[in-house]
Amino acid sequence: MTEPAISFQGVTRRYPQKGAAGDVMALQDIWLDVPQGAVTGIIGRSGAGKSTLLRMVNGLERPSSGKLIVNGRDVGGASDGGLRAIRREVGMIFQHFNLLASRTVAGNIALPLEIAGEDRAKIAPRTAELIERVGLTAQANRYPAELSGGQKQRVGIARALASGPRVLLSDEATSALDPDTTRQVLDLLQGINRELGLTILLITHEMAVVRDICSHVAVIEAGRIVEAGETYSVFSRPRHPTTRSFLQGVTGVTMPQFIAGQLRPAAGDAGAQAVLQVTFTGRHATDPMLARLTAERGVSVNILAGAIEEIGARPFGSLIVGLPADRLAESQGFLEQHGLMTEVLGYVG
């Protein structure tokens, strides 16, 4: 196991409140390892503390207590000069891009190089290379006001990559963009992650972003991490209600309205149907398990809703099915024996 790129070790952030009874706890006892070379997402509602968490990584916020290690260096205890050195190894992109209106695309991308004191002779070719990498060669001499949102974020990404960072922080980078542009920006980030081996830590309030590019995820709620792990396992076995609510609508398994309305907690008469959520993971996602349940056990299965998609580059399927209540235990046993997960949602009829 390689050392994590970023390691939060019991990090707490308090904001002293004048006149109030106690301090505001923005983050409480955060333990989180962000693996090298992976894309890790932190998801939470606004005010959950995800922004504070992200901004600690490059020292824009300091921990009140606990330890934070980035690229093997202690950020919390760093001097101003040490912090500047760390920041040059950590790129950051922003929701509202934060580009200088007074500089062209090329000028914006050159800024971190100027700040790092690079030779003028080296800045121009490096800038041109970055502009090409994000596909903005034709716009190199335009000003941000002349660009679309997606183009602006590309400039932001190129600027964040300019100093050759090992870690890229993304602060809601796609939240101000439309779905198509979001897709393009996420693709670009994923490409950068793969080609440069860059560790990406992003915060978002959209589970779709996590699903699309994050291999790891942490769910944050009221300043605490309530669930963390590989995206795949968190998506397939969400434990915390916050995670579940974020997942709703993202994994394609929303209960059809006409069924949800009739759902009862217990089976009624003999002819009742049990409503079961079946989650397929890994290789099982492509196995015809329901067909086998019908063929081998003679249980007729009624598919009510479902979807199969890719999460963390692995197939992930979720179906909501109806089957006779009296065959429920047997069917669940059969499916789980074959590596599928089941959950009884209720009964109808």
Place this chain on the structure above:
Amino acid sequence: MSANLIPVLWDSTLQTLYMVALSALLGTLIGAPLGIFLATSRRGELLSAPIANTVLGLVVNAARSTPFIILVVAIIPLTRLIAGTSIGTTAAIVPLTIAAAPFIARLIETAIREVDAGLIEAARAMGATPGQIVRKVLIPEAMPGIILGLTLAVVSLIGYSAMVGAVGGGGLGDLGIRYGYQRFMPGVMLAVVVILILLVQLVQSCGEWIAARFDKRAPRNRGR
């Protein structure tokens, strides 16, 4: 108005231009660093120095609230010390500069405060020092606002420079009072007023044009 007054008007105009230009320049040299400091030194800001910020703010407010004509008289000893005399155009530059500097400081502070805090954060995230943030982010981004502020300051200085005429400062104001008022020559008074109006118009138009050249925020203001 006779023809021999034309050279007098011309000389007075040059005196006014001399006073305004030099006091604007000196006022900017003093006011700009103060403005930058005021804009960046509140608690938790880039150059956080809350006590110095408060003290400087009070000094600037005191200077700004002193009526100009009183300032001129009150600092006569200082003017003598610096200019060697308290009469004439060069002497007038001392009170004009002292009036302009705090005004310019506030205008530049305002322009810099308009810069989106996100840009400061982005620059900090790049590892920029406070000095680099001021030089590479705040000043270039605030430039259109700074230019418009300086334009306003120059226009005000044209007005003030006419006022120093009342205490022997020379320039168009002096001419207007001596010829137009004391010698009952309304033609001279009118000429003085017209020249002042033209000067103000010229300064305002130039300032707006330069500011627009610097302003890349909206496509319609694109330079070239």
